[in-house]
Amino acid sequence: MLLKDIRDYQILFLGLFLVLGIGTRDWTLRPELIGVVIATCLATQWILSWFAGKEQVTNLRSALITSLGLSLLLRADHWTTMAIAAAMAITSKFIFQVGDKHFFNPANFGIISALILTPDAWVSPGQWGEEWWYGLLFFGTGGMILQRVGRWDTTAAFLGSYSLLEAIRNLWLGWTWDVYWHRLMSGSLLLFALFMITDPRSIPNSRIGRVVWAICIAGLTFILRNYFFVSTAVFWALFALAPLSILLDVLWLAPRFAWQEKDEEVGEKLLTQHS
Numbered sequence: 048m049l050l051k052d053i054r055d056y057q058i059l060f061l062g063l064f065l066v067l068g069i070g071t072r073d074w075t076l077r078p079e080l081i082g083v084v085i086a087t088c089l090a091t092q093w094i095l096s097w098f099a100g101k102e103q104v105t106n107l108r109s110a111l112i113t114s115l116g117l118s119l120l121l122r123a124d125h126w127t128t129m130a131i132a133a134a135m136a137i138t139s140k141f142i143f144q145v146g147d148k149h150f151f152n153p154a155n156f157g158i159i160s161a162l163i164l165t166p167d168a169w170v171s172p173g174q175w176g177e178e179w180w181y182g183l184l185f186f187g188t189g190g191m192i193l194q195r196v197g198r199w200d201t202t203a204a205f206l207g208s209y210s211l212l213e214a215i216r217n218l219w220l221g222w223t224w225d226v227y228w229h230r231l232m233s234g235s236l237l238l239f240a241l242f243m244i245t246d247p248r249s250i251p252n253s254r255i256g257r258v259v260w261a262i263c264i265a266g267l268t269f270i271l272r273n274y275f276f277v278s279t280a281v282f283w284a285l286f287a288l289a290p291l292s293i294l295l296d297v298l299w300l301a302p303r304f305a306w307q308e309k310d311e312e313v314g315e316k317l318l319t320q321h322s
Contacts (some may be wrong), residue, residue: 053195054108060188061115061242067184068119083126087133088114095141109153109248110137116154116243119283120235124167132161132168148296148303151289152249161288162279170279171235181234185256189241196304198245200254204261206240212269239281247304249292256295264288 065081083223092110113136123129136157140149161168193199210231215229244250244261251257264284271280 052108053192054194055113056195057112057242058108058115060192061112061119063188064184065115065118077301080123080126080129082127082306084117084133085114087113087130088117088137090258091134091137095137099141109140113137113153113157115297117157119238120154120170121158121161122169122171123165125163125165128161128165128168131165132157135160135164145293146303149249150292152243152246152285155243155282157286158282170282182232182237184273184321185234185237185241189237189245191244193241196245196247198247198250198257199248201257201261203242204258205244205265209265209269216269216273236281239285240294244285251292251295251299251301252303253295253299253301254300256292256299260288260292260295263291 089107092107114133117129117136121129125130131309133243136153138152139156140153141221143149143151158168158170162170189202190199193202213230214229217224242262251260264281267284267288268280269276271283277283
């Protein structure tokens with residue numbers, strides 16, 4: 048049975064990753080902290096939507112997706128830190144927007160906010176290890192969603208350009224190729240490339256804009272990781288270059304993504320197939 052909304056698949060897959068990660072990676076993540084993140088995201092979304100007079104106040108799918116993303120990537124010792132990250136993530140959607148479109152990825156904004164504002168927050172880029180089956184799982188589930196929302200170009204541009212930069216560096220330093228694959232086969236990197244950088248509501252609307260934007264993020268990630276030794280480079284790069292999407296939307300005009308329109312398109316296809 049197919050789910051009605053594309054976001055339902057995201058919720059299903061991210062929830063699966065969370066259960067799988069806790070069960071197989073021995074993460075130091077307490078269930079009560081997950082509960083705090085989910086409750087804070089949902090409550091903040093509902094309250095701010097009500098104050099803003101949004102039509103779909105009760106549609107909390109995006110907030111739930113944000114809470115699952117934070118639970119997968121962010122770590123903290125105190126529940127207050129997770130609550131701050133969750134509240135900042137959802138609030139960013141209502142504050143930082145141009146033309147009724149927010150340009151910061153909510154989960155990424157929450158992660159960076161926690162890293163800056165609190166002393167006990169951290170992100171472990173290597174928490175997923177480098178097992179090949181994690182990569183297949185991420186590509187399979189992420190690919191299913193990207194095919195439906197039409198954002199494969201963003202992932203391809205990011206991973207392609209970042210892989211190329213790392214390959215050039217590997218050749219320049221004369222390292223063996225096992226070092227190269229070690230740097231690329233990171234579950235967190237794939238999770239970022241497939242589920243975070245492709246958020247259709249906060250990235251450039253046009254295809255050329257998304258490609259340029261993703262290449263810029265890959266370049267900044269490469270610099271931060273290899274010359275400033277920032278282990279969380281991908282998150283800082285996305286945060287720093289998020290406002291660039293505003294300029295790219297001005298340079299290359301294109302219709303803004305809408306979940307409702309995509310859902311209607313899927314429904315029409317299903318009706319056609321069964322008629």
